[in-house]
Amino acid sequence: GSCPGACELECDICFSGFDNVFKLPKLLACGHTFCLECLARINVSSETVSSVSCPLCRRLTPLPSGKGLPALDNNLAVLRRLPSGMRSVPSIRFSRDKGKLYTTSSGSGGPEPSSFLKPTQLSSVSLSLDVGQPAHRSSSDTPPRTPAWLPFRSSSCYYMAIGFVLIFTVALVLSGIFLFVIVPTRSITGAGPSGRNGTTQRP
């Protein structure tokens, strides 16, 4: 082509060479190839989780369910042109919530990175990579369901409190009727004869 040298082995977004860890050449459905790290950054900053849009042609590539970005097809044509020590790919996981790419080399099943990486390359490869935080959806737009003055979250507790207040007010009214209506009439009728007796017995 018109591009001499190894420019096809570079990611078009970050212009750094592909490798076998976090800069894996990932082949999108549109045929464009970008490194895993750049696709992870795009996926973290976008609202859609289940697909990634190509930064060149904006065509959506559905991600494999459950596995996500690392399970996308590698561009084998690019991978074959990498140095011989960088052709075997470790198992890479992508946590969108944490915004991190990391290899699962410590567990069983995946090959150790040190077994196929030269010591000079190992120093430049980090086992986890921060690709940014996902965009938080603003929760201030949606009003809360319960008013702020209401301390009760569950409806049953709310109705229990309403019932308690009703019973309390009814008891208060009944006790008020008893204290200010029934008791004075009883004390008047009860104190009537004793008062008469007291006044009549004194002289």
Ligand SMILES: [Zn+2]
């Ligand atoms: Zn890149």
Ligand SMILES: [Zn+2]
């Ligand atoms: Zn594309």
